[in-house]
Amino acid sequence: MTAATELHHPPISDVAIxxxxxALSDPARLALARQLVDGPMDMAACSATGGPVPxxxxxxxxKVLRxxxxxxxVSKGRGRLLSLRRDELDAVFPGLLDSVLGTR
Structure with missing residues (x-):
């Protein structure tokens, strides 16, 4: 890593089903992933559950999802931008996200 704000993301070849x-078996993490289906979001805008979450x-x-x-x-100014790795995951595990997230 070249800067403290950069986080490690595993290469798609190292991602295991x-x-x-x-990661998606936890209801709160699943809810977070579903919020990213339509595109990237500021981390502050994502909510883990319906109520206040520490x-x-x-x-x-x-971190578990990443x-x-x-x-x-990834860093975006003073905040962070979250995005679903849909294209990469669809290439390696076709149909998995659609099935688990209930999309498309």
Whole structure:
């Protein structure tokens, strides 16, 4: 990493279907992923559940999704931009996101 604000994202070739399924098995993480279906969002705009969620809990949930290869979390000014790695995941695991996220 060249800067403290850059986070590690696994290459798609290192992403395991078991890790993706585990990351999406938690209802709060699944809800976060579903919010990203229509495109990138500012991290502050994403909500982990319907009620207030501690910042540390939300950060952990996003870390699990990122480390599993489900989302990208990149710096954008003073905030962070989240996006679903849909194209990459669809290429490796066709139909998985549609099935799990209930999209398309």
């Amino acid at each position: 078991t890790d993706v399924l585990f 910042k540390a809990t939300k950060s952990h949930q996003l 480390e599993a290869g489900v989302v990208r979390n």
